[in-house]
Amino acid sequence: MTAPHPRHRRALAIPAGLAVAASLAFLPGTPAAAAPAVESAPSAATDGTSLSYVVNVSPGHRPSATVRRAIAKAGGTIVTSYDRIGVIVVHSANPDFAKSVRKVRGVQSAGATRTAPLPSAATTDTGAPQVLSGAELAAAEATSAKAEGQDPLESLQWDLPAIKADKAHEKSLGSEKVTVAVLDTGVDDTHPDIAPNFDREASVNCVAGKPDTTDGAWRPSASESPHGTHVAGEIAAAKNGIGMTGVAPGVKVSGIKVGNPDGFFYTEAVVCGFMWAAEHGVDVTNNSYYTDPWYFNCKDDPDQKALVEAVSRATRYAEKKGAVNVAAAGNENYDLTSDEITDPSSPNDTTPGDRTVDPSKCLDIPTQLPGVVTVAATGAKGLKSSFSNYGRGVIDIAAPGGDSTAYQTPEPPATSGLILGTLPGGKWGYMAGTSMASPHVAGVAALIKSTHPHASPAMVKALLYAEADATACTKPYDIDGDGKVDAVCEGPKNRNGFYGWGMADALDAVTW
Numbered sequence: 001m002t003a004p005h006p007r008h009r010r011a012l013a014i015p016a017g018l019a020v021a022a023s024l025a026f027l028p029g030t031p032a033a034a035a036p037a038v039e040s041a042p043s044a045a046t047d048g049t050s051l052s053y054v055v056n057v058s059p060g061h062r063p064s065a066t067v068r069r070a071i072a073k074a075g076g077t078i079v080t081s082y083d084r085i086g087v088i089v090v091h092s093a094n095p096d097f098a099k100s101v102r103k104v105r106g107v108q109s110a111g112a113t114r115t116a117p118l119p120s121a122a123t124t125d126t127g128a129p130q131v132l133s134g135a136e137l138a139a140a141e142a143t144s145a146k147a148e149g150q151d152p153l154e155s156l157q158w159d160l161p162a163i164k165a166d167k168a169h170e171k172s173l174g175s176e177k178v179t180v181a182v183l184d185t186g187v188d189d190t191h192p193d194i195a196p197n198f199d200r201e202a203s204v205n206c207v208a209g210k211p212d213t214t215d216g217a218w219r220p221s222a223s224e225s226p227h228g229t230h231v232a233g234e235i236a237a238a239k240n241g242i243g244m245t246g247v248a249p250g251v252k253v254s255g256i257k258v259g260n261p262d263g264f265f266y267t268e269a270v271v272c273g274f275m276w277a278a279e280h281g282v283d284v285t286n287n288s289y290y291t292d293p294w295y296f297n298c299k300d301d302p303d304q305k306a307l308v309e310a311v312s313r314a315t316r317y318a319e320k321k322g323a324v325n326v327a328a329a330g331n332e333n334y335d336l337t338s339d340e341i342t343d344p345s346s347p348n349d350t351t352p353g354d355r356t357v358d359p360s361k362c363l364d365i366p367t368q369l370p371g372v373v374t375v376a377a378t379g380a381k382g383l384k385s386s387f388s389n390y391g392r393g394v395i396d397i398a399a400p401g402g403d404s405t406a407y408q409t410p411e412p413p414a415t416s417g418l419i420l421g422t423l424p425g426g427k428w429g430y431m432a433g434t435s436m437a438s439p440h441v442a443g444v445a446a447l448i449k450s451t452h453p454h455a456s457p458a459m460v461k462a463l464l465y466a467e468a469d470a471t472a473c474t475k476p477y478d479i480d481g482d483g484k485v486d487a488v489c490e491g492p493k494n495r496n497g498f499y500g501w502g503m504a505d506a507l508d509a510v511t512w
Contacts, residue, residue: 010288010328011227011435012387049117050093052079052209052268054310055101055110059086067106074100079268080210082275085313089209089268091118098303111306113267114293116349119260129226129429130418137428143413151237153244153428156420158380158410159400163440164507165247168447172510173239173250175450180235180253180442181282181323183273184228184289185263186220187255188424191229193237193244194253202254202280207261209268211276218255219424225263226423228255230431231288233422234439235446243428244420247443247506251450254282264292264349267307270366274314278321283449285318286442287327287366288435293347296362304362311365319371324449324457324464326442327367328401328434329376329389333487334359336368336391337497359391368394373445373461376498377401377437379408380417382471384487384498386479388434392490392497397468399440399504402432407479440504447509467512468502470494 053076057067062083071078075094081087086108094100098110132140132153141152160166179199186205189198205217220228236253237246246253256276258269270291277285291297291311297304315325334341336359344354359368366372376395377385384390385403402418410417418430441464448463449455455463473489473496480486489498 011433055088070104109306111303115347131429158414168506174248178251180284185225185259186257196238199252199254205257206272230421248446271314274318278318293349298362326373328438331387336394377434379403380410381408395500398499399437401437465501467508470502471499
C-alpha cells in the first residue's frame with residue numbers, strides 16, 4: 001500500500017524559491033483529537049504471508065536450544081542471530097508468533113518489525129532532488145576558479161563557512177584512518193567525488209537483516225533514492241578539483257545499505273547496519289532516517305518495545321566498539337519535549353492513522369536513544385530550519401540542513417538555500433532536511449577523531465559539544481513572517497531547544 005506521507009522524513013527536496021505555503025506542505029497539519037497511544041495495527045500475517053520479527057534474549061551467547069525450539073514450534077525461521085547483543089531475526093507467517101515466543105523462558109521481548117508482508121508492498125519517494133544544470137555548473141566553476149584552493153562547486157556551498165569548514169580545511173582535511181559509515185539507502189561509490197575516499201571493506205548491504213557482502217551490494221539501483229549518496233558527499237566528497245567539497249574531505253566514507261527498494265528502514269536492517277559498523281572499525285555512523293514502520297515507538301506496545309530494545313542494543317554495542325552515532329532530529333517542526341504529539345504517519349507500511357503519543361515515552365529510533373547525537377537543522381541565515389524538530393534536552397547540536405529561500409536566502413555567489421550534495425551517476429544536486437544537517441555533524445566528529453585519534457566516543461562527543469558555537473534562542477521565531485510564532489525555543493544560549501549546545505564548529509575540531 002502506498003504510504004500517504006513522504007517517506008524520507010529526514011530529507012526534503014524544497015525548490016529554492018518555493019512559496020511559503022508550499023514549503024510547509026511537508027509538515028503535518030493541526031493535531032487531531034487524541035487517539036489511543038499504543039493501539040497495535042492488525043497483523044498483516046493473518047493471510048498466511050510472512051512478517052519479520054526480532055526476538056531479544058540475553059546477550060553474549062548463542063540462542064538456547066529452548067528458544068530455538070520455541071521459535072520453530074511457533075512457525076518461525078531464524079534468518080540470523082546477533083549473539084553479542086542477543087537479537088535474533090526471524091521470519092514467520094504465524095500471526096501469533098510474537099505472542100507465543102514472548103511466553104518462552106529466556107525471551108526478554110519479541111515483536112514484528114513491520115505491518116506489511118515480506119517484501120514490503122509500499123512505494124514512495126521524496127521527490128527528485130534539484131539536479132544542477134550545465135549552466136549552473138559552468139557558472140559555479142567560473143566563480144570558484146577565482147578563489148584559490150576551491151573545488152569547482154564550492155562557491156555554492158554556503159554551509160561550509162557556516163560551520164567554518166572552509167577555514168578548517170586550511171589546517172586539516174581529516175585522516176584517511178577515520179571512517180564514517182552512512183547507514184542509508186546506499187552509496188554510489190563510483191561517483192568521482194566519493195570514489196577517492198570510499199571504504200569498501202566497511203561497506204555492505206543489510207536490507208535483509210543480515211550482511212550481503214556481494215561487491216557493489218551497497219549501491220542504490222537506478223530506481224532507488226539518491227539520499228545516501230547525497231549524504232556521503234556532504235561528509236567526505238574529496239577535495240580533488242572535481243565538483244564539491246565534503247565537511248571532512250580527507251576521511252573515509254562507507255555505505256551500509258539499510259533502506260529497502262521501497263524506501264523503508266526496518267529494524268532488522270538497522271540492527272545489522274550498526275553491528276556491521278561496530279565490527280569493521282567505523283569511527284562515526286550517520287543516521288538520517290527513522291526506523292519504520294513507527295515514527296514513534298511506544299514501549300507499552302509489546303511489538304514496539306521489542307524494536308526499541310533491539311536498536312538500543314545495537315547502538316550501544318557500536319558505541320562500545322568505538323563509534324559515535326549521529327542522527328537527524330526529524331522534519332515535522334515537532335517539539336520533542338511536548339506532552340503529546342499527533343503522529344499521522346504510523347504504521348507507514350500499511351494503513352497509518354492519527355495517534356497521540358508522549359515523545360518522552362514513545363521514541364523516534366535511533367534519534368532519541370541514549371548516547372546518540374541528535375542534530376537539528378539550520379538555514380542559510382543561521383536560524384532553525386522551518387521544518388526542523390526541536391526540544392530542550394533532546395537536541396544536542398545544530399548544523400546546516402537548508403531551508404526554502406523564501407525564508408532564509410544565502411549570500412551570493414550561493415544561489416540556493418538548500419544543501420549541495422553528490423547524486424548517483426556522477427551528478428550533484430540540492431536537498432534539504434535534518435538528513436542534511438546530521439552529516440555535517442558526522443563530518444565534524446570525524447575531524448575531531450582525526451585530531452584526537454585515541455579519543456573515545458564519549459570524548460569525541462564531549463569535544464563536539466564543547467567546541468560548538470553557542471547560539472541563543474530565536475525569539476520570537478516567526479520564520480514565515482506572518483506575525484504568528486511558529487515554534488517556541490527554551491533554554492540558555494549554550495543549551496537550548498533549537499540549537500542544543502550550538503552550531504557545529506569544524507575549525508575548532510582541527511585546532512583544539
